[in-house]
Amino acid sequence: MTSTLDAPASAAAANGKIPVTVLTGYLGAGKTTLLNRILTEDHGKRYAVIVNEFGEIGIDNDLVVGADEDVFEMNNGCVCCTVRGDLIRVVAGLMKRQRPGKPAFDAIIVETTGLADPGPVAQTFFVDEDVKAKTRLDSVTALVDAKHVMARLDDSKEAREQVAFADRIILNKTDLASEAELTAVEQRLRKLNPLAPITRAERANVPLDQVLGLHGFDLERILDVNPEFANPAHGEAGHVHDEHCGHDHHGHDHGHDHDHHGHDHAHHPDSSDGSDHVSGSVSGARGHDHADDIKGISVSVDGPLNGQKFTAWLDRLLGEQGQNILRAKGIINVEGEERRLVFQAVHMILEGDLQREWGPTERRWSRAVFIGRDLDEAAIRAGFESCAA
């Protein structure tokens, strides 16, 4: 296991590294449509696109418009086994390119095949030293086909993993679904992934700043950029409507006061300890629970944790169940420490950092979310709570 929980500086800080966006989404969700928009929109930036083909013959490459020289293809039949080597090779090649006075590219976008678990792709950016030195994973964005996603979530583990893993979900093809269907889809997506904001789109027409430059993987911004962490989904008890609601049609993010935001939720009668509502919605009997072996579990303790106990517990949990844990993120109030401990994990790879000090009016609670498959919710909850100082 790679564990850097005690590292003094944020390994995910920007530092002039080229941001990488991993684009996932089931077959036909609209990934190529989005890539074409990114490559053709008049933004004055230069993006490299890495297309991960399933099978031997590259087709997607030919469907992506724009300069050939900026589209790179990986032909690997089995993503989980070979993607990392391929990706490292392609990224290393990209880094050798020159642009006077600037990095070779403003950003790299990796499109994964519609069948792939995005985990191994994301992990590449944590495990390979050369890649790590020159790039930073910005976010994993999942495109979802509003018309077909319900069936895919029923029958495809990959579809569930893609949703569960994402930092941002784009609910595409909204023209093909009714408002009631869209709301039902959003509720189900939220159960699989309580963290990722959901943006609706038609022909992948999301503003690019909702796909690129999200800092979804920056430890400094984790959870701050996912304000719905403590907010139950639409239509569920305790949901607090605000500008971050998944049904927001304004299409832009408003700035917000994070500290204040935490208090909003803290004072809500149904979210007083932040621990039950999200997982409650996961297991709640609301019609779509059957096939969702992947779920998001939110846990919290209204006070400090013992740092040593927590680190030991988290290491053990990831060591034993890392295969099943797609993502974990959290902000911890460590006993005797004025700064917030922020951590995140991708399967067994853990990164963590002591960051800014708690604000004077900020609620100093410890909270985390674990998204994964076949997780023992009661055991995780009990384990987290047992670390209380």
Ligand SMILES: Nc1nc2c(ncn2[C@@H]2O[C@H](COP(=O)(O)OP(=O)(O)OP(=O)(O)O)[C@@H](O)[C@H]2O)c(=O)[nH]1
């Ligand atoms: N009606 C409708 N069709 C869309 C929308 N977005 C994309 N499409 C169409 O859906 C089909 C699939 O879109 P692609 O962008 O190729 O999807 P993809 O995710 O790249 O597909 P794969 O490469 O097979 O994984 C294309 O025919 C698109 O024109 C949308 O919002 N509404």
